Amino acid sequence: xxxKVRSQRPLIIALISIGLTIPSLHPAQSAVPGLTVTAIDTPxxxxxxxxxxxxxxxxxxxxxxxxxxxxxxxxxxxxYDPVKKRTTLAGRAIKATERLNDSRFxxxxxxxxxxSATKADLLISFPxxxxxxxxxxxxxxxxxxxxxxxxSLTRGKLWFKSNPCVPVSAVQHAAGRLAVIDKKSAxxxxxxxxxxxxxxxxxxxxxxxxxKVSATTREKISTGHRNQQGIxxxxxxxxxSEHGPRGGDELNIIEKGVDYxxxxxxxxxxxxxxxxxxxxxxGSHDGYRKPLTYWVPSVAxxxxxxxxxxxxxxxxxxxxxxxxxxxxxxxIELIDAKRVGExxxxxxxxxxxxxxxxxxxxxxxxTDSGKLLFVSIG
Numbered sequence: 001x002x003x004k005v006r007s008q009r010p011l012i013i014a015l016i017s018i019g020l021t022i023p024s025l026h027p028a029q030s031a032v033p034g035l036t037v038t039a040i041d042t043p044x045x046x047x048x049x050x051x052x053x054x055x056x057x058x059x060x061x062x063x064x065x066x067x068x069x070x071x072x073x074x075x076x077x078x079x080y081d082p083v084k085k086r087t088t089l090a091g092r093a094i095k096a097t098e099r100l101n102d103s104r105f106x107x108x109x110x111x112x113x114x115x116s117a118t119k120a121d122l123l124i125s126f127p128x129x130x131x132x133x134x135x136x137x138x139x140x141x142x143x144x145x146x147x148x149x150x151x152s153l154t155r156g157k158l159w160f161k162s163n164p165c166v167p168v169s170a171v172q173h174a175a176g177r178l179a180v181i182d183k184k185s186a187x188x189x190x191x192x193x194x195x196x197x198x199x200x201x202x203x204x205x206x207x208x209x210x211x212k213v214s215a216t217t218r219e220k221i222s223t224g225h226r227n228q229q230g231i232x233x234x235x236x237x238x239x240x241s242e243h244g245p246r247g248g249d250e251l252n253i254i255e256k257g258v259d260y261x262x263x264x265x266x267x268x269x270x271x272x273x274x275x276x277x278x279x280x281x282x283g284s285h286d287g288y289r290k291p292l293t294y295w296v297p298s299v300a301x302x303x304x305x306x307x308x309x310x311x312x313x314x315x316x317x318x319x320x321x322x323x324x325x326x327x328x329x330x331x332i333e334l335i336d337a338k339r340v341g342e343x344x345x346x347x348x349x350x351x352x353x354x355x356x357x358x359x360x361x362x363x364x365x366x367t368d369s370g371k372l373l374f375v376s377i378g
Contacts, residue, residue: 055353074106091153108176261288322352
């Protein structure tokens, strides 16, 4: 199915929809003209569970093929060939004993460290259920994907395991997003996992943080995060997108040693008096690093990419953020590394779970309905 979509939302409606109130923190948001969206159904890669559906994790190989993590069991790695429109099962990344029948127990991200014609070295992250202790932590393993005559997936070394292991009822907010730095290291986001003691700095441990990891080292870069579902490395500048509670979604530039405020402060609001944690101050970031921009009410941000290449014209260089609740792509102008300008929205009417740049410079998204979206301009 190929549909050319041109947004018709007036600017004033777009501004109202995101609760624009402070011009210095909320740049204007208008509509993106002339994007072409091609949707392809890939139902076999969608995560299925009694509590709902979830789109696949996504990575793009150098030859244009896609790695998709999910499937009915949330644990499988697939290779999708967009030319042949063929999906091949590569193997299972998460053992059956490591998860519950819950869509949140699924592959959260895939990073490609290195690849050749015959194999690819991967990083795959996911929340893991510890049956003996009835608790959840986020794990990151290295895998080898054999691309020779018989495709197979082999688990290698454990690179990261988050602590503490929290009660299973708190499986939400795993994050687990990856930005590969080089063949031997990557950045990894760890959410607060819905931990009821996240406000206790002596007990939160690894939760609510960004790490730099390798096979032998782990370095905590920043703290005070809730659920960083997007991560993007531009040169040496690292950006994350983060879910706030009922609003207060954020775009941050990550700096070493900085506390970004959660759960002490948020521009959002608690869901109810029964929340796992209640921020000390809402509608504010006083005393902590402020985000580059934020959204009230929530758009539910996911992955971040940067547009490159002449095919994007004046949009080249902008950051694009996927969303769940807003079911849109949000284009964000970078004035410089620490300042954003206009925010521009393009509805796609799908919950975007993951987002990457394809081999030809196009955007590729996975959706919770099981579709792949190929997005280009013109």
